[in-house]
Amino acid sequence: MVVPSFATLLAARIAAAFPSSDFDPQVHLSSHADLQADGLLALARTLRRDPRQLAGHITDQLLPHGLVADLRVAGPGFVNVTLTGDALLGRVAQRLASPRLGVGSPQTGVRTVLDYSHPNVAKEMHVGHLRSTIIGDAIARVLTHLGGDVVRQNHIGDWGTQYGMLIQYLAEHPSDTSALTERYKTAYALFRSDPAFADRSRRRVVALQGGDPDSLTAWRSMVRESKRYFTDVYERLGVLLTDADIAGESSYNPLLTCVADSLERLGVARVSDGARACSLTATPR
Template sequence: MTVPSLASSLSDSVAAAARRGMADLAPQLRRSAHADFQADGVLAAARTLRRNPRQVAAEVVDHLPEDGLVATAVVAGPGFVNIELADRALLAQLARRVGDDRLGVGTPEAGVTTVIDYSQPNIAKEMHVGHLRSTVIGDALVRVLEHLGGTVVRRNHIGDWGTQFGMLIQYQVEHPEPVPGDTGTMGRLATLYRLARAQFDTDSAFADRARRRVVALQASDPSTVAAWQDIVDESTRYFTDVYDRLGVRLTDADTVGESAYNAALPAIADELERGGVAVTSDGALCVFFDDLRGPDGEPTPLIVRKRDGGFGYAATDLAALRQRVVELHADRLLYVVDARQARHFRMVFDTARRAGWLPPTVPAVHVAFGTVLGPDGRPFKTRAGDTVRLVDLLTEAVDRAREVVAAKNPGLTGAALDERAWQVGIGAVKYADLATNRTRDYVYDPERMLALAGNTGVYLQYAHARVRSILARAADGGDITVDVTATLEPAEKALILDLDAFADTLVEVVAGHEPHRLCGYLYRLAQTFTTFYEHCPVLRATGPRRGNRLALCHLTGETLRTGLHLLGIPTPDHL
């Protein structure tokens, strides 16, 4: 059952009070250091009414409904309305959330289909830290959308097509002897890529043969296609292994590579051309935009079909977009991709709108994230050997976590230690990636990413574990009956108010496609719980207070567990 937040109920009350007084008013309710909530909207309303704001505020206070929610309401400062809520109402809200297996979180996404494109590694290449952001952010958004009742179609748009395959396959044909390296870890393909690349760059005759191999691949030459398929399969097995290690819900079923759209590309070009959206320029089929120009002042087009008749990724993205709208019935399209692709997506979305493939009712959003920079402030290179392999980063994170875990829990060994180290290490990496505004660039810093103190994943895991510990020690563990007649201490009150904001926060996360808001919320909640933990004994409390505090622990634990789960971060019962 959906439980509206106290903030939203109170907002309704204030708006109603204002209407009974004089005018419409957006309450603009927010948490405050001076009261439980403050309503700022009176100030703006007073201006349009050309009236004294404090007087208007006083009338709002007078007209507030007497429904037991508000304990005190006073006018403060230039015309703020400061509101304290009644303990009884707070406890009743606690009881409602504790009593619901979804913690009162609604399903505003029910009936909405979102197609979300994320991760996008390239066949025959290592996954690196850049893929981490897309994968982790995309996974978190998927989880939140699904939790809010939405239908989500995951799309891993892998780079499985292009000229580099000619080079790889041709090299294999000419060097049938086994390439060194373990097939399960991408070592073999990485070596193959390096060798083929080196010869391609230095041996023009080989480069020509590689290009002819590309033509053979495009012409569906059986042996060439078979060789391509082997490479794709080997890479895909590797990706799946990485996703498992990351604890990310991406599977083979979600993988639809660029090659899947090959058959649709000619029709894409034809329709654009027939509709007058695309025109031929310099032999290439192009879509132009009034406001997009290059350094020379000439317009910069989206190139749908190259002069040589081949298709680039613009055509592929358009075909994928159309398929997602028409066949998958997407109500919303998300692309979790590096911010450097901003112009590309603008052009693709604009083209799709013009072509009529993207109805005005379907938003298409480039969920951009900042570039991962090296210590020198330059982006990581993908070709030269400087890239940090994602698996190495994960291994290091888990190894470091294992050291800390083992030091804190000498009794923990073997598989149990490995499990705990994985939970803590992966949690640290994901939290570091999710906790900040995704649009900023950031310098890759393993020290910071793997830190296990302060505002980190482990802090939240720790807070969760302490809650669980209390609940486990409570002999009457099941008795979390809320007594609404009790009085609340400040720390209890603050905790209820924070807990109550969970559902609203999830809605914000979806609205802005910003998982970092959930991180910020959970961190605040964990801090508020810690204050409660330090000030309010639970197990030693007596009378109604004990049940209430156990209920607070229960709801805090469930909220932390659910919230962290939505970020893809594990929540062990013990740390």
């Protein structure tokens, strides 16, 4: 059973008071009453009538229905509506009697993809991740309740130079058993200060992206450790994300060659210093 909102009911009855027009009243919560109906000023211009006179006409239409305790016209045609206690209690009873609290399923057949906090492997999450996680989860829950098909995606950062850097550091310092985040900080400082280590790290990135078994083994270990940490945080927050919702940057690696070939064929990319680079000003052929 779908229980329409008071705003929907009032909007329909206000619109019915002007059947010859295309009036679409906007009814919303008000700080001056329970609800406020707007839009009369525009309607008054169309009908060439006084907006306060139109508001009085609306009052005459609404009072007999038992929903409204009081209506007051304010400003250039705003109608402030106070609902009756019986109407409010009756609506609460209707919603409590419904297993879905009287909410319909307007999102049925609609697919929505939501991107979550996308934290980085080997790094701690921070307050910026909290905002997108909670907002994303709230939207996902609402759309799911409304019947929608919600695809949760958590695009974690798990690919690129920084992971070649960390893998190279772990290979050269196997006795370092500090937390992964601390090893990342140490590796990053070394990458910035030691050009030779930076070169070895870049070669490690190439090896990782090329499928080198040792590099992949070390990388998978880092990802697993970080996923356990992410999962613990998400469980504490009570959000619905799972490992199945993770879509790391690494998932796009098999597609890179095809994309690079297409960009070069279109003239968007060209070879520069042994690498294919994209020019933002290039005109596709």
